[in-house]
Amino acid sequence: MVMALLTVFFFLAPILVNSTNPALNDDVLGLIVFKAGLTDPQSKLASWNEDDNTPCNWVGIRCDPYNNRVTELVLNGFSLSGHISKSLLRLQFLQVLSLSRNEFNGTINPILAQLQSLHFLDLSENSLSGLIPDWIFRQCGPLRTISLARNNLFGNIPDSLSSCSTLETVNLSYNQISGSLPSGIWSLTRLKSLDSSYNLLEGDIPSGIHSLYDLQEVNLRNNMIFGQIPEDIGGCFQLKTLDLSQNSLSGTLPEPMKKLSLCTSLSLSGNLFNGEVQNWIGNMRSLESLDLSANNFSGQIPVSIGELLFLKELNLSGNGFTGSLPETLTSCINLLVLDVSMNSLTGSLPQWIFNSGLWAVSLSRNKLTGRMDFPPLTSYAAAYQSLRVLDLSANVLSGEIPSAIGSFRNLLLLNISRNYLSGFIPASIGELKTTKVLDLSGNWINGSIPAEIGGAVSLRELRLETNFLTGRIPIEIGNCSSLTSLILSKNNLTGPVPIAIVNLTDLQIIDLSFNNLSGTLPKKLTNLSHLLVFNISHNHFQGELPVGGFFNTIPLSSISGNPSLCGSILGQSCPSVHPKPFVLNPNSSSNGSSFAPDMHRKRIVLSISALIAIGAAVFIALGVVAVTVLNLCVRNSMPPAAPFAMSREGDLSHSPTTDSNSGKLVMFSGDSGGFVAGNNALLNKGNELGRGGFGVVYQTALQDGRSVAVRKLNISSLMKSQEVFEKEVKQLGKIRHPNVISLEGYYWTPSLQLLINEYICSGSLYEHLHEGESINCLTWKQRFNIIIGTAKGLAHLHQVNIIHYNIKSTNVLLDDSGEPKVGDFGLARLLPTLDRYILSSKIQSALGYMAPEFACPTVKITEKCDVYGFGILILEVVTGKKPVEYMEDDVVVLCDMVRGALEGGRAEECIDGRLNGNFPAEEALPVIKLGLICAAQVPSNRPDMREVIKILEVIQCPSEGE
Structure with a gap:
């Protein structure tokens, strides 16, 4: 009897536990419903099992050891997408929610405001968009840390931010946030870190920052903030990092900054500061990095910098400093990087820079004079070994290059x-x-x-x-x-x-x-x-x-001035080289009879030559007859219809004909009846539209009357199998977007592959920019529409995981309404592997558009290489100039030319002169800057195409009457 009761109790125990502790089921249920609303391509959440009594052993979950309730949900970098379900409200003890580096999109779900126990919220590096919600700060509860960095958020920072008194860390960086900093932002008395860098903030920095005794980091880099640094900033005694670079701040440095004795990093580069840097800078004794570059500072470099004993990096480049480098810098025993380039420094080359253990020294673009002498090797052997970068360019140094x-x-x-x-x-x-x-x-x-x-x-x-x-x-x-x-x-x-x-x-x-x-x-x-x-x-x-x-495509300017060069590209055939003829000596005089053997030998030679000529003529005649007969036989045996076998889009498994050598024509939109003419007329040079890295493009018509553009692929030796080829082409055929050329179908034989594309009537962007007459040049409105339309087409390709690899003006076509359409995409998918060298030589042959990472085998090729090419395309559209132009004695690289003009305040001079000033500067100048940003050397510094579209929409001025 006792044993029976024990047995019953054993089986009922789990049920009793579940019924008396429903909280465990709440956590499991809440997380399983949350998972159901997600896409998990890498099966990272495979351990989440609805049959488990507790989620505490699931990946990404941490529980309170005393009550087994979920306190942390951390799913960073899981490639998850979908929406944040309100089922998370069941996690009543949740304190940490971190979903960074995923693919969540849409707006921020308001249910997050109801997580009453939340201390830490990280939604950074996703694709969230819309305004920063006001409620997120009005109902923040015990929230201490919030990070919304690297999304697509826009609009102002809500004023309610200042009401979330528990906040210690706020990170809103890398978005499109505009407006000014909330006036009450410094009322967050617990604030330790504020990062709103890489946004569109403007206005000045509010006063009152001195009240934040715990503030340790302020990063407002790369915005449009103006005005001066608040005088009361010296009250932030705990401040360790201050980055206000790449803004429009002006004035002199406020002296109270000298009280920031714990500050280790001060970056004010890329602003409009002026005046002299005062000696009080030496009071900031903890500085390890000091960057005052690209401002308007003048006077001498303060000698007190030598008192910064922890200094590792000093950048004073791009200012108006005069005099010589202070000898006191030798006291900075930890200094590794010294950049004072682009100033007006004078004097001789300082010898101490080779005796300071420096890693990188740049003194370029100054006025240093004298010889380029180095200290004796015996004295400074260790210093010689430490130096990695030495730039002394653009000075007035003379003498010989030392052998040392x-x-x-x-x-x-x-x-x-x-x-x-x-x-x-x-x-x-x-x-x-x-x-x-x-x-x-x-x-x-x-x-x-x-x-x-x-x-x-x-x-x-x-x-x-x-x-x-x-x-x-x-x-x-x-x-x-x-x-x-x-x-x-x-x-x-x-x-x-x-x-x-x-x-x-x-x-x-x-x-x-x-x-x-x-x-x-x-x-x-x-x-x-x-x-x-x-x-x-x-x-x-x-x-x-x-x-x-x-x-085969070398510019003529690159080979000019060599009159003895020849070849087809020069239009000058090379002289044939024949062996010298054998000539008998008519004056040979062994004896008088010697002439007769010579004549006999000549007759023999002539006879042999004649026989060879006659034989060759007969052979050629027979060949002509044979070919003619074969052609007649083949022509008589062919059916009168076009030689292409037709299939509908759904039938990719076989061709209607049983002959393995017959062609297979597949049209994705249904039966077109084939081409009007056979492939002989189709591939006629008279129908040729253009040539690219993958082959020649011809214009022809289908039997239903539609014009199409047919690309004859010339990469058969690299082509995948027919089965894989058809699979890839079918995927490309599904792409439909107003700014992308549609793939209508394809034709396959083992020796001939054709891609059938939508025909665009008005030619390429290249033709409109560089080959049209001035009177018919594109207006600014047309150019802007081309830029934003091309961006939308590229963004769509990236959305369906297609890298273009070859974005350039010849691959952007304009329809009869001037709308741009991106073409020549996806062809790299037909190669067996995405080998960057094949791509470089066959696809990315256009000089000027190729992203730098193509030259580095260790750098991954991503969509950012398309962004680089698009950046060059922006500059080409705005300036009307080619990416690289060859002058008589110089090569002009468009990107470098525009960047130099921008830095020199001459950006408007770059805009196509054919516009005659008919363009809005408030649009044109930001577009130029966007082009340079897209063409950044480092891929991570380029925006993605979705961000580009958002920026263009912000730049675009409203139409008249709106």
């Missing part, structure tokens, strides 16, 4: 260009085994390039242009296997191009122009698959230009 330059064994960059250095390049240059960039250009250096240059095996960029170098290019240059840029133009070099150059397979830029080089060009130069620039203009080269690869 080779002692900097760990140097990565050496730039001493644009000085007045003379003499020879020392042979010790070959001892720079780790140097990646060596720039000696723009000096008075003479002599030859030393053969020892081959010892600098890590070189990626070698610039020796605009000197007085003579002699040959040493064959030892072939040892520099990592070279990507070789620029030797504007010297007096002689001799041929060394054959060893063809082994430098990473080369992208070769500029040998304006020398006295001669000889023929190595044919194997066509093997340099990454080549973007090959300029040999104004030399004495002769013979045939290499054929194939880059050389």
Whole structure:
């Protein structure tokens, strides 16, 4: 009897527990319902099982050990998407909710305000949009930390922020938040960290910051804040980091800042500060990083900086500092990085910079004079080993390059260009085994390039242009296997191009122009698959230009000034080389009878030649007859219909014909009846629309009357199997967007593949920008619409996980209403692998649009490479100039030209002169800046296309009458 009762109790125990502790079921139920509303592509939440009594062992969950209630839900970087369900309200003890680095979109769910126990909320790095909700701060409860960084939020920071008195950390960075900082923001007396960097904030910084005794970090970098730094900032005694860079702040630095004795990082770069930097700066004794670059500071560099004993980085570049570098900087024993470039410093090159253990020194673009002398190696051996970057360019240094330059064994960059250095390049240059960039250009250096240059095996960029170098290019240059840029133009070099150059397979830029080089060009130069620039203009080269690869599209300006060069691209055929004829000596005189054997031999030769000619003629005639007969037989055996087998979109498994060699035409929109003509007429050169990296495009018509553009693919050797090819093409055929060209169908045989696209009648953007007449040039409104329409097309491609790889003006077509349509996308999916070198040579052949990461095998290719190309496209549309233009003695890179004009306050000069000033500056200038941001060298610094669209919508001025 007792045993029976125990058995019953054993089976009923779980039920009794569940019925007496329903809270456990609340947590399980709440999380399971939350999971049901998510998309979990990587099955990260596989351990969440609805049959479990408690979720405490599930991934991402942490519970209170005393009551087993869920207190933390942390799902960072799980690639989750969907919505935040109100089922989380069942988690009554939830204190930490962290969903960062996922793909949640839409607006922020108001149910979060009802999580009464929440202390920590992190929704950063998602795709959330809309306004920052007012309720999130009005009902914040015990909330201490909130991070909404790196989303698509816009609008003002709500005033209710100041009512959430428990807040300690607020991070709203990397959004599109506008307006000014709330006037009551400094009433958050517990605030320790405020980060609203990389937004669109304006107005001034409110006063009252002195009341925040616990404030440790303020980051308002990259906004549009103006005015002055509040005088009362000195009251924030705990402040450790202050970053107000890249704004429009002005005035002088307030003296109360000297009270920030615990501050370790002060960054005020990229503002409009002026006046002198006072000696009180030395009172900020804890500073490790001081950045005052890109302002209007003047006067001498304060000697008190030498009192900053913890200083590691000092950047004073881009100001108007005068005088010499203070000797007191030698007291900064921890200093690693010194940048005082772009000032008006004078005096000689300070010797102490080589005896301070510095890693990077930039003194470029100053007025330093004297010789480039280095301290004796025996005294400063350790200092020579520490230096990684040395930039002394654009000064007035003279004399010879010291042979001690080779002692900097760990140097990565050496730039001493644009000085007045003379003499020879020392042979010790070959001892720079780790140097990646060596720039000696723009000096008075003479002599030859030393053969020892081959010892600098890590070189990626070698610039020796605009000197007085003579002699040959040493064959030892072939040892520099990592070279990507070789620029030797504007010297007096002689001799041929060394054959060893063809082994430098990473080369992208070769500029040998304006020398006295001669000889023929190595044919194997066509093997340099990454080549973007090959300029040999104004030399004495002769013979045939290499054929194939880059050389099929080489600009004529890059080979001009070589009258003895020939080849099809020059329109000048090369003379044929025939063997010299065998001539009998008519004066041969062994004896008088010798003439008869000579005549007999001549008759024999003539007879053989005649026989060969007759035989060849007969053979050719027979061949013509045979081909004619075969053509007649084939023509008679063909049915009268077009030679393409037709299939509907749904039938991808087989062709209607049983002949394996027959073509298979699939139209995604149904039966078009085939083409009007057969493939002979279809691929006629008269129907050609253009050529690209993947093949030639022709115009033709379907039997239902529709015009289509047909691309004949020329990558059969790289093509995937028919099954995989059809699968990829079918996916591309599903893409439908007003700003994307539609794929209508395809045609397949083992030897011929055609893609059938929507036909766009008004030509490419390139034609409208660069080939149209001035009177018909695009208006500003048309250009803006083209930019934003192209952005929307690219954003849609990225949304369906397609990287374009080849965005450029020839791949943006305009329909009859001027609406842009992005074409030539997705073709890389037809290759067996996304090999960046294939892409570089076959797809990304357009110079100027290629993102820098294509040249670096270790950097992942992402949608950001399209953003780079789009940035260049913006500048092309606004300026009307090509990404790279070749002048008579110069190469103008559009991105660099625009950036220089912007920095010099001449941005409006860049706008296409054909507009005659008919453009709104309040739109044009921000668009130019957006183009430069999109074309940033570092991929992470570029926005994504959704962000680009939001920014363009903010920039766009309202139409008249709205």
